[in-house]
Amino acid sequence: xxxxxxxxxxxxxxxxxxxxxxxxxxxxxxxxxxxxxxxxxxxxxxxxxxxxxxxxxxxxxxxxxxxxx
Numbered sequence: 101x102x103x104x105x106x107x108x109x110x111x112x113x114x115x116x117x118x119x120x121x122x123x124x125x126x127x128x129x130x131x132x133x134x135x136x137x138x139x140x141x142x143x144x145x146x147x148x149x150x151x152x153x154x155x156x157x158x159x160x161x162x163x164x165x166x167x168x169x
Contacts, residue, residue: 105131125149126167129160 101119102112109127111119121127129149133140146156153159 103130103134105134121166123166125163129163130167 101114104110104112105127109121109130111121113119121130129145132145132149142157142160146160149163150156150159
């Protein structure tokens with residue numbers, strides 16, 4: 101799998117097919133995880149990206165769903 105972030109972001113599977121990830125939040129999350137120099141806890145990522153949400157961990161779960169597919 102290749103994750104291409106320059107230009108239009110896209111994920112290319114091993115078989116050459118493009119994986120569809122809709123929305124900007126999943127791409128922001130994926131970008132944050134890619135630039136991390138160490139593993140990040142869910143709470144850290146939730147507080148960084150979704151600090152204004154009523155349920156930051158729930159927002160993170162919602163955002164992770166399309167990325168994990």
